[in-house]
Amino acid sequence: MKPQKRPLDGVLLLDKATGLSSNSALQQARRLYRAEKAGHTGVLDPLATGLLPVCFGQATKFAQYLLDANKAYIATLRLGQSTDTGDAEGSIIATSNTEISQTDFQVACRQHLGAQQQLPPMYSALKHQGKPLYQYARQGIDIQRQPRSIHIHDIQILRFQFPETQISVQCSKGTYIRTLAEDIAKSAHTLAHLTALRRTATAGFQIEHSHSIESLTAFTEEQRDALLLPCDTLVQHLPQHTASEQTIRALRFGQTPVAPPELPENTPLRIYSANREFIGLVTSRQGYLKALRLMSTQAN
The missing domain is CATH 3.30.2350.10 (Pseudouridine synthase)
Known part of the structure; x- marks a missing residue:
């Protein structure tokens, strides 16, 4: 049973x-x-x-x-080899005999800080016509992808012993660390693929x-x-507001009560009752509160 x-x-x-x-x-x-x-x-x-x-x-x-939310990773790279998947699960498709120094690699890492465009890999869960890209990749079909805006906040070298290196990365949503590893290696005039990846933080x-x-x-x-x-x-990263019982009741009945003038417009807000019960998320639009997501009355 x-x-x-x-x-x-x-x-x-x-x-x-x-x-x-x-x-x-x-x-x-x-x-x-x-x-x-x-x-x-x-x-x-x-x-x-x-x-x-x-x-x-x-x-x-x-x-x-x-x-x-932003995310943080620890990635282990094998330099001098690239695979069809960008990680150790794939087959080696190219090798490089160029041995680089930690200084070379550090310079390359710095070139990939900040806002940039990144092309998603074919071996990814992104969908094209309802199918994940990796399904096309396994059939040898290459689908045209659009670059996506990402932001790399920080890259630190934790260990470097050629051909292996380990880095920590702090980045925006949508960042593919496999692709970042390949791009850094290219800037250092070599190749790379991931042998291990560990997410260490997200949204605090x-x-x-x-x-x-x-x-x-x-x-x-x-x-x-x-x-x-x-x-x-x-949703701790969002601003908060304590609402009256009358306002909370109106929101739960699908109404749009008047918003206090000090609240920011068109921004998700956490709202709480006077006794700190989490009610849900609302937004202020043209002077009125609109519910985005509310907890049911049965839950705390």
Whole structure:
């Protein structure tokens, strides 16, 4: 008999294991928690490990606001070789005998800081006509892609022992570290592919506070539940406002009450009751409050 699912609201900071797709990791966590509803906040490649925030129940309403957050990674690169996938799962398609120094590599890293355009790799989950690009890539079909705007905030060399190097990267959403590694190597007149990738932070969440499926399995259900973060942790980067009971009631009935004049316009706002209950997200438009996502009245 299948375990009975239960309504559950909150955010789990999961440390995804290598070899698992993000969806497989999500389903493992969902089964372990017996959650009725679950979703994650951004895909990690199967090769990658690290921080994957999992949303249960009403937290899924706010997951989209985490997709836009900055992220941090530790990437291990093999210099002098490129693969068809950009990582160690692919086949080697080119080699370079050029040996570079740490200084050469550092100079190349600096050239890739700041705002830039990045061409998404064919081996990615981006879709074309309803199919992921990697499905076309496996058939040998190259699809024309449009470059995307990204921002690399910081790159640090953690270890350099040619042909292997390890770097930390702080970047905007939509950044493909595999592509960044290839681009840095090209600037250093060599080749590269990823041999390991670990996401260490996203939207202020840190890997040190995450939990693996193995460690969660050893806990009791009560202990696991105690690890869940409240739903509003997903939107802590947004401004907040304390609303009156009258305003909250109006929003829940689908009305658009008058917005206080000091609130910024056209910006998502966290709203709370006087006793600090998280109500949801609203925005102020032309002097009125409009609900974006509200918690149901059954949840806290």
